[in-house]
Amino acid sequence: MTQYLIRRLLIAIPSLLGISVVLFTVLALAPGDPFEELATNPAIPPEVRANLRASLGIDDPIWQRYFSWLFAMLRGEWGYSFVSRINVDQLILQRLPVTLVVIGASQVVALAIALPVGVYAATRPYSVFDQIANTLAFVGFSLPTFFTGLLFILLFSIYLDWLPFVYRTELSETGWRWWWEQLRQSIMPVMVLGLFQGAAWTRFVRSAVLDVIRLDHVTTARAKGLPESRVTLRHVVRNALIPVVTLVALQMPIVFGGAIVTEQIFRVPGVGSLLISAILANDTPVIMAVTFVFAGLVIFFNLLADILYGWLDPRISYR
Amino acid sequence: MTLPRLLEIEGLKVHFQTDDGTVRAVDGVSIGVDRGETVSVVGESGCGKTVTAMTVLKLIAMPPGRIAEGRILWQGRDIVPMDPEQMRAIRSKEIGFVFQEPMTSLNPVYTVGQQIAETVRQHEGVSRKAALDRAAEMLGLVQIPNPSRRVHDYPHQFSGGMRQRVMIAMALSCNPKLLIADEPTTALDVTIQAQILDLLNEMKERLGMAVLLITHAMGVVAETAQRVVVMYAGVVVEEAPVEALFERPLHPYTQGLIRSIPRLDLAATEHRRLEAIPGTVPSLLNPPTGCRFAARCRHAIPECTAGEPALREIQPGHTARCIRAEEFL
Amino acid sequence: MAGSIPASATASPAAPRKRVTPWQEAWRRFRKHRLAVVSAVILALLILAVLIGPLIWAVPIDEIDFTARLQGPSWEHPLGTDDLGQDILARVLYGGRISLAVGFAAMAVAVVVGTFVGAVAGMAGGRLDAALMWLTDLFLSLPELPLLLLIIYLFRDALTGIVGPEMGVFILIVTVIGGFRWMPVARLVRAQFFSLREKEFVEAARALGASRPRLVLRHILPNALGPVIVAATIDVAAAIIAESTLSFLGLGFPPDIPTWGRILFDAKDNLDFAPHWAIFPGLAIFLTVLSINFVGDGLRDALDPRRVK
Numbered sequence: 001m002t003q004y005l006i007r008r009l010l011i012a013i014p015s016l017l018g019i020s021v022v023l024f025t026v027l028a029l030a031p032g033d034p035f036e037e038l039a040t041n042p043a044i045p046p047e048v049r050a051n052l053r054a055s056l057g058i059d060d061p062i063w064q065r066y067f068s069w070l071f072a073m074l075r076g077e078w079g080y081s082f083v084s085r086i087n088v089d090q091l092i093l094q095r096l097p098v099t100l101v102v103i104g105a106s107q108v109v110a111l112a113i114a115l116p117v118g119v120y121a122a123t124r125p126y127s128v129f130d131q132i133a134n135t136l137a138f139v140g141f142s143l144p145t146f147f148t149g150l151l152f153i154l155l156f157s158i159y160l161d162w163l164p165f166v167y168r169t170e171l172s173e174t175g176w177r178w179w180w181e182q183l184r185q186s187i188m189p190v191m192v193l194g195l196f197q198g199a200a201w202t203r204f205v206r207s208a209v210l211d212v213i214r215l216d217h218v219t220t221a222r223a224k225g226l227p228e229s230r231v232t233l234r235h236v237v238r239n240a241l242i243p244v245v246t247l248v249a250l251q252m253p254i255v256f257g258g259a260i261v262t263e264q265i266f267r268v269p270g271v272g273s274l275l276i277s278a279i280l281a282n283d284t285p286v287i288m289a290v291t292f293v294f295a296g297l298v299i300f301f302n303l304l305a306d307i308l309y310g311w312l313d314p315r316i317s318y319r
Numbered sequence: 320m321t322l323p324r325l326l327e328i329e330g331l332k333v334h335f336q337t338d339d340g341t342v343r344a345v346d347g348v349s350i351g352v353d354r355g356e357t358v359s360v361v362g363e364s365g366c367g368k369t370v371t372a373m374t375v376l377k378l379i380a381m382p383p384g385r386i387a388e389g390r391i392l393w394q395g396r397d398i399v400p401m402d403p404e405q406m407r408a409i410r411s412k413e414i415g416f417v418f419q420e421p422m423t424s425l426n427p428v429y430t431v432g433q434q435i436a437e438t439v440r441q442h443e444g445v446s447r448k449a450a451l452d453r454a455a456e457m458l459g460l461v462q463i464p465n466p467s468r469r470v471h472d473y474p475h476q477f478s479g480g481m482r483q484r485v486m487i488a489m490a491l492s493c494n495p496k497l498l499i500a501d502e503p504t505t506a507l508d509v510t511i512q513a514q515i516l517d518l519l520n521e522m523k524e525r526l527g528m529a530v531l532l533i534t535h536a537m538g539v540v541a542e543t544a545q546r547v548v549v550m551y552a553g554v555v556v557e558e559a560p561v562e563a564l565f566e567r568p569l570h571p572y573t574q575g576l577i578r579s580i581p582r583l584d585l586a587a588t589e590h591r592r593l594e595a596i597p598g599t600v601p602s603l604l605n606p607p608t609g610c611r612f613a614a615r616c617r618h619a620i621p622e623c624t625a626g627e628p629a630l631r632e633i634q635p636g637h638t639a640r641c642i643r644a645e646e647f648l
Numbered sequence: 649m650a651g652s653i654p655a656s657a658t659a660s661p662a663a664p665r666k667r668v669t670p671w672q673e674a675w676r677r678f679r680k681h682r683l684a685v686v687s688a689v690i691l692a693l694l695i696l697a698v699l700i701g702p703l704i705w706a707v708p709i710d711e712i713d714f715t716a717r718l719q720g721p722s723w724e725h726p727l728g729t730d731d732l733g734q735d736i737l738a739r740v741l742y743g744g745r746i747s748l749a750v751g752f753a754a755m756a757v758a759v760v761v762g763t764f765v766g767a768v769a770g771m772a773g774g775r776l777d778a779a780l781m782w783l784t785d786l787f788l789s790l791p792e793l794p795l796l797l798l799i800i801y802l803f804r805d806a807l808t809g810i811v812g813p814e815m816g817v818f819i820l821i822v823t824v825i826g827g828f829r830w831m832p833v834a835r836l837v838r839a840q841f842f843s844l845r846e847k848e849f850v851e852a853a854r855a856l857g858a859s860r861p862r863l864v865l866r867h868i869l870p871n872a873l874g875p876v877i878v879a880a881t882i883d884v885a886a887a888i889i890a891e892s893t894l895s896f897l898g899l900g901f902p903p904d905i906p907t908w909g910r911i912l913f914d915a916k917d918n919l920d921f922a923p924h925w926a927i928f929p930g931l932a933i934f935l936t937v938l939s940i941n942f943v944g945d946g947l948r949d950a951l952d953p954r955r956v957k
Contacts, residue, residue, distance in 0.1 A: 018786040019786065022786075055936075078746065127569075138683075138938060142934060143937075144892060144934070146893060150930060151930070153919055216418060219373075220489075223410055224410060242428075250751070253788075254792070258794030259899070260793055265916070276897055276898075279797055280898070287798055287801060291791070294791035294794045295790065312429070314428060314473045
């Protein structure tokens with residue numbers, strides 16, 4: 001297992017490098033070199049500008065510039081936001097927790113929907129339940145998050161007036177009221193993201209379970225005289241989780257895309273809405289850093305999926 | 320009053336619903352097994368022998384499968400109407416099952432010890448520790464070296480032959496009265512095949528259970544069984560004690576099967592060619608009228624296709640489903 | 649309960665059937681998927697509507713009428729009007745052209761790039777294959793939306809300077825969305841190469857002296873067609889969503905081009921008093937994407953028999 005982990009970590013390094021090369025290439029190819037702009041932007045204080053010029057090595061050959069840029073990014077020297085007038089790393093650290101909480105909670109919602117529904121549908125293929133679940137799943141992931149978000153606001157905030165549609169960072173309430181308000185304003189962003197992912201995952205779970213359910217070892221489990229519930233949980237679902245983990249990891253870029261949209265709709269102050277406002281304000285250092293952070297998060301979650309995979313499938317660590 | 324037979328399958332018909340129609344996989348099969356006896360069911364793949372065996376524990380997929388007719392008496396009690404809970408009490412506890420594919424019949428994500436212990440705990444309600452001890456004991460019984468260490472290994476750490484031993488250990492862990500082995504050696508190397516058959520014979524000697532051995536290989540039959548049931552296209556075509564069957568097979572199909580056994584001792588002197596039976600098993604969607612084997616039979620006469628011949632007792636304990644059976648005596 | 653159905657139950661070949669071509673067989677299987685058939689009809693109607701709709705409903709998309717601001721649906725404006733009194737039906741029909749054009753064009757980019765990468769990897773094998781597959785995996789783990797936003801942010805001005813704002817943004821969006829979606833096609837095509845390379849008919853064609861490009865075009869690619877069509881269908885839906893997302897964030901097409909996402913972007917701050925403004929373009933996206941996804945599912949049943957459920 002340790003060996004396997006080390007191997008996965010080593011494989012993650014070239015991916016990170018690859019993504020950084022893609023990012024750097026995009027930046028370097030861009031007309032009106034954003035690096036140039038950074039170092040000459042009058043909005044930047046002179047001493048910061050001098051630092052930047054040195055750290056970016058504007059006049060060095062391209063590969064040298066790539067490495068100095070990469071090391072600067074890895075060290076967390078992400079520059080200075082023209083708009084917010086603080087260091088970009090601080091800005092991102094302020095915003096990141098909200099994003100992670102929203103994403104995390106929505107993934108829990110997605111799993112809470114996808115696992116039971118997918119498993120139940122797969123154990124009764126082509127039943128009425130299966131067909132309804134399948135149709136709803138299609139509807140779920142054909143509804144773009146920005147439209148679901150607007151529909152939710154329309155229904156729950158405007159017509160029913162149950163939930164606030166603007167996320168407030170500073171809640172005036174204290175004690176349990178604070179938690180209550182926090183919950184109320186988080187429900188819609190989390191549900192929008194969670195329902196979308198849940199719909200996609202329901203189909204993953206269903207097809208993974210259908211693949212496992214016809215395997216020989218499931219018949220063995222029945223021949224052992226185990227109750228059907230135990231056969232399903234321990235011998236079908238447990239094995240079906242292995243491919244599901246891989247598919248879920250592949251979905252992470254889409255999850256982050258959804259998070260950006262959701263944060264923008266509900267004005268959740270996370271890194272996603274930070275990215276949009278930075279683009280609208282031409283705040284280049286922030287745009288670069290946020291993109292880099294998203295890339296890092298995707299790799300991190302892929303690594304997490306690999307670890308989970310190794311833990312779920314005992315065969316893997318011996319390969 | 321005589322004790323009922325251990326297992327008595329009576330007129331069993333199993334049908335599968337498919338897009339193309341109803342497949343009559345098992346079309347009126349009767350097989351009996353007595354205590355401590357080894358009965359072998361032979362036939363080509365597709366003759367319904369595996370479906371028959373799986374139906375005894377209701378392990379076929381229902382739907383599309385369906386027990387259309389017949390009774391399966393387990394110690395006198397019919398299991399066909401039994402509910403899932405009653406079935407679970409019989410599975411593994413009274414009837415153990417060994418499958419054809421040792422490579423895929425064990426769950427890859429649990430250790431073999433966990434999988435054996437799971438069976439023991441299900442039926443005997445012992446502690447986790449006691450169940451695992453039993454698992455190790457069973458592994459030792461099936462001659463797996465270092466059993467107390469290997470209970471903690473995963474299936475992929477065992478070879479095919481070793482996995483089949485694990486399967487046998489699992490099937491025997493609750494001391495069943497009957498072991499159903501469905502082609503237990505087919506997927507294995509030839510050298511390993513003999514070892515597994517020896518193991519089955521030895522387990523039977525030591526534990527005294529009956530064995531229902533499903534196979535397509537006549538060689539396997541000769542080595543293990545006391546009584547043989549030959550199946551073809553969903554029906555029984557011949558049944559006899561093993562010596563009688565090999566000495567005087569009364570159905571042309573059985574004769575073909577026996578001729579297809581490679582015989583090392585005869586090869587040099589008699590130059591007899593190994594014969595395969597021409598043709599394939601007929602469609603079970605629309606079984607032919609008359610004798611199902613007629614189209615492939617070298618002894619077929621026009622009367623063969625007139626109507627399905629009955630299974631007749633030609634000699635005491637020796638039945639055959641052929642209108643010309645007497646001519647082969 | 650789907651357990652193991654012994655293969656022996658249907659060992660014999662099925663009764664001889666009427667000879668059908670693979671396409672007839674595919675059509676037979678597609679027809680069985682009722683939702684896919686209904687969706688195909690809806691999709692055809694949608695495409696027809698955006699193609700000839702603007703000719704029939706000849707209301708200009710930018711006719712400003714302050715006397716008719718933010719009106720709900722009426723006979724005069726079946727889908728209502730926006731804050732400038734512009735007719736939403738006309739704008740949705742026009743926007744549909746853009747959204748669908750982006751969807752199909754981006755899919756074409758994805759299929760061309762994917763087929764090329766997959767074919768090169770499949771033909772070359774060895775190190776080049778390993779490198780290309782690494783690249784494919786890398787692209788699969790790129791954060792698509794942030795990078796889309798970054799690229800559009802950086803390149804928009806330069807490109808619109810060359811070919812004009814509409815064309816510039818169209819080319820940019822199509823290239824970038826397509827450039828992030830070629831990976832599944834590349835994998836499918838490569839897999840087809842590996843599974844077919846050793847098959848007899850390819851060997852035979854090679855022995856008969858078929859040239860390499862000919863081998864690829866005539867024998868290998870047609871066999872990959874089924875799964876690629878399925879992947880391409882899903883790509884159209886994903887590209888439409890991606891474009892709408894960009895426009896919805898205000899970072900896609902310029903404000904005077906009413907793509908579906910752009911209309912939603914304009915409408916979202918007026919939800920409380922003009923919900924129709926957001927609902928109709930949103931429904932248009934939803935209906936299009938849903939029907940494409942169902943058609944894709946039906947095509948999977950029809951063209952990808954290995955995946956029969």
